[in-house]
Amino acid sequence: MKSRLIVARNVPPAVLDRAKAEFDTVLIANPEAGPEAVLEATLAHRAEALFLTSTVPLPAAIIARLPAEMRIAATCSVGFDHVDVAAARARGLMVTNTPEVLTDCTADMAFLLILAACRRAHEYEALMRRGWRQKFGLDEFLGIRASGKTLGILGLGRIGRAVAQRARGFGMRILYHDAQRLPPDLEQGAEFFPDFKAMLPHCQILTLHAPGGAATDRIIDAETIALLPRGAVIVNAARGALIDEDALIAALRSGHLYAAGLDVYRSEPDFDLRLAELPNVFLTPHMGSGTIETRTAMGMRALDNIAAVLAGRPAIDPLWT
Numbered sequence: 001m002k003s004r005l006i007v008a009r010n011v012p013p014a015v016l017d018r019a020k021a022e023f024d025t026v027l028i029a030n031p032e033a034g035p036e037a038v039l040e041a042t043l044a045h046r047a048e049a050l051f052l053t054s055t056v057p058l059p060a061a062i063i064a065r066l067p068a069e070m071r072i073a074a075t076c077s078v079g080f081d082h083v084d085v086a087a088a089r090a091r092g093l094m095v096t097n098t099p100e101v102l103t104d105c106t107a108d109m110a111f112l113l114i115l116a117a118c119r120r121a122h123e124y125e126a127l128m129r130r131g132w133r134q135k136f137g138l139d140e141f142l143g144i145r146a147s148g149k150t151l152g153i154l155g156l157g158r159i160g161r162a163v164a165q166r167a168r169g170f171g172m173r174i175l176y177h178d179a180q181r182l183p184p185d186l187e188q189g190a191e192f193f194p195d196f197k198a199m200l201p202h203c204q205i206l207t208l209h210a211p212g213g214a215a216t217d218r219i220i221d222a223e224t225i226a227l228l229p230r231g232a233v234i235v236n237a238a239r240g241a242l243i244d245e246d247a248l249i250a251a252l253r254s255g256h257l258y259a260a261g262l263d264v265y266r267s268e269p270d271f272d273l274r275l276a277e278l279p280n281v282f283l284t285p286h287m288g289s290g291t292i293e294t295r296t297a298m299g300m301r302a303l304d305n306i307a308a309v310l311a312g313r314p315a316i317d318p319l320w321t
Contacts, residue, residue, distance in 0.1 A: 003310045004069070007051040008038045011076070012292065015299030019051070022307065031055075035062045043067050049306045051299075054079055055268075060087035072309040074302040077289075078102060078159075079239060081212040085319055096305035096317045100158060101297040106288035107162030110207055110237040113261025114151075116282040117233050118205070119143035120259070123279050144231070144258060147171050152203030154219070155210035155238070156182055156190065163207055164190055175199050200227035205235065212239035222247040231258045237288045240265040245272050252278050263288050 005023035007016065009031065019025045026045050028038060035057050042050060048069045052058065054077040063084060072094040075083060080097050088095045116122065120143040147170040153160045156176040164174050165188075174190040177199050181192045193199035196219070200206070206228060210216045220234065221244040228234075234257060236243055245266055251257040259280040265271035268286055275281050289295060305315050 003049065004045050004047045005049045005051060005306065006038065006042050006045055006047040008033065008041075008056045009053045009076075011051075011299045012296045014296050015303065018300065018303055022303070023049070035059065038062075039065055042070060048072075048310055049074065051076065051302055051306065052083075053077055054082050056082065058083040058088070060084040063087045063091055063093060066091075066093065072096065072306055072315070074098075074305045076298045076302045079212060080319060081239070081241075089320055094309050094315050095319045096302070096309075096315045097319065098298045098301040098305075099317055101301050102289040102294050103158045103162050105291050105294040106159050106237055107166060109263055109284070109288040109290075110159070110163050110209070110235055111166045113235040113237060113263060113282060113284070114205055114207065114233070115146055117235060117259040117261035117280075118146040118149075120280070122282045144233075146205070149173075149204040150175065150202055152176070152199050152206045153190070154178075154196065154206065154208045154242075156186070157209060159238075160207075160209035161186060161188075163209065164188065172205075175202055197224060197227055200224060201229060203228055203232060205233045207235040208238045208242050210238055210242060212241045217241050218244040220244060220248065222250070225251045225257065228257070230256055233257065233259050233261070235261040237263040240268065240271075245275070249274050249278070252280055 002024040005019060005025045007019055007025055007027045010029055016027065026041060028041055038056055039062050046067050046069050048071050050070065050073045052073060052075050058073060070093060073088065074096045076098055078097055078099050080095065083095055085095055150173040151167050153164060153176040156178045167174055175193060176190050177193045177196040219242050225247055248260060252260060261282045263284045264286050275283060289298060305317055309315050
């Protein structure tokens with residue numbers, strides 16, 4: 001008999017086809033289904049595995065009520081702050097994520113945000129949608145050049161390094177802060193700052209690639225924004241919790257920040273609409289990994305983890321060993 005699987009969100013067709021071929025799969029197709037609905041489905045199906053995404057919270061209270069047969073919760077994401085990992089580990093429930101496969105697409109998105117914020121893409125596109133039909137002098141409606149700028153990177157992990165690789169093609173000076181310095185072969189000339197705040201005055205553009213959690217919650221606040229040079233740009237394609245949005249909005253309104261490019265928000269999908277009112281913010285709806293190729297690869301990686309654990313093999317991407 002096939003092992004029983006709950007897929008808690010719609011997935012690319014190739015992923016669903018594989019899930020149905022290899023497992024006794026129940027799909028929860030309602031994108032609004034919350035933790036209780038997912039729990040009910042796992043209990044009704046006596047599921048041995050749960051395929052979830054970052055939009056499906058898995059708190060301790062839900063983990064405690066999962067069916068006894070449940071052996072693995074595979075999140076189709078790199079981040080796992082939506083899962084109470086400590087509660088899962090205490091229960092003996094393996095949790096896995098999907099690192100590596102979304103690195104390039106998320107780095108592409110971060111660089112899209114950098115370019116769009118610097119070059120006033122939102123304003124230009126809005127003007128064209130209104131029909132254009134006005135002329136500009138050489139001194140009007142100008143953005144700022146991204147190439148040649150000093151780029152600060154918070155978190156030089158896989159995605160941060162991929163962003164740095166792209167930045168080198170734009171002739172940028174690259175600075176970074178991380179918990180520890182990387183070896184030279186990974187730095188590739190990037191300049192390490194052990195003190196995050198000491199790096200900020202040098203950053204004409206700051207891009208965030210740190211994980212969520214208590215240690216990084218609102219790491220970008222009024223104090224750290226004030227340390228950036230006037231006219232700096234902030235980009236966030238990592239976690240919305242990294243930014244104090246009240247402080248960000250104030251700095252964008254005052255002109256201390258030239259612009260921002262955001263793919264993630266403190267509250268999703270009901271983000272702070274004040275951000276949408278600002279002309280100097282380029283917004284995307286948490287789509288860093290949003291390509292057919294990457295979302296399919298992520299889904300396949302989650303299924304690889306599920307297949308391994310249910311077959312009695314070690315998980316490929318365990319959150320603990």
